[in-house]
Amino acid sequence: MTTVPSPAQLGGRSLERVVYAEEEIRRRVEALAREITEAYGPEDELLVVGLLKGSFIFLADLVRRIELPLKVDFLVAASYGAGMVSSGEVRLLYDPEARLTGRAVVVVEDIVDSGTTLNRILPLLAARGPKSLELCALLHKRRVRLDPEPRWVGFEAPAEFLVGYGLDHREELRHLPYIASL
Ligand code: IMP
Ligand code: MG
DSSP: OOOOOOHHHHTTOOOSEEEEOHHHHHHHHHHHHHHHHHHOOGGGOEEEEEEETTTHHHHHHHHTTOOSOEEEEEEEEEEEOSSSSEEEEEEEEEOOOSOOTTSEEEEEEEEESSSHHHHHHHHHHHTTOOSEEEEEEEEEOOSSOOSSOOSEEEEEOOSSOEEBTTBOBTTBSTTOSSEEEO
């Protein structure tokens, strides 16, 4: 299946190229969900925590393919201002309500760039005593080494600014069903 960008969705902007088409994303997300399904059991009380806003579409597709009992919660952290460069600052705007203690927690992130967001947030979550804490990132730019690295990565992302499938540019273009570079 090829993805033809709809000009009406783009509101006059032009894309550089479609980097991951819908079908490719769907296949990769299915494979990630299979691996997560195999990594845990019902006794793990799996909790999937999505980092908003960027992970919302990925998380929705991912959890629908995980064949285990699980709960979903969210966490809101803002690391970027309006521009395309990380400011290095992370603000926590919403904290998961679900209990983390004793559960297997998988944090779902759209894209790892400078790693600032995760470096700030993972210790906060680890302090709540989960049974395990793993990271599943749809995209990884490999600009930095993370400690720990995500256990699951969808795609090795090119060093370009990407939009679509949850990723935004100034809060726009999240709704594109494919991932493109600006
Ligand atoms: P980090 O803290 O620098 O790793 O940045 C992580 C966050 O920055 C991601 O969750 C995204 O929201 C945003 N981000 C990083 N790279 C891109 C990109 O190429 N397109 C859109 N958002 C990005
Ligand atoms: Mg984000």
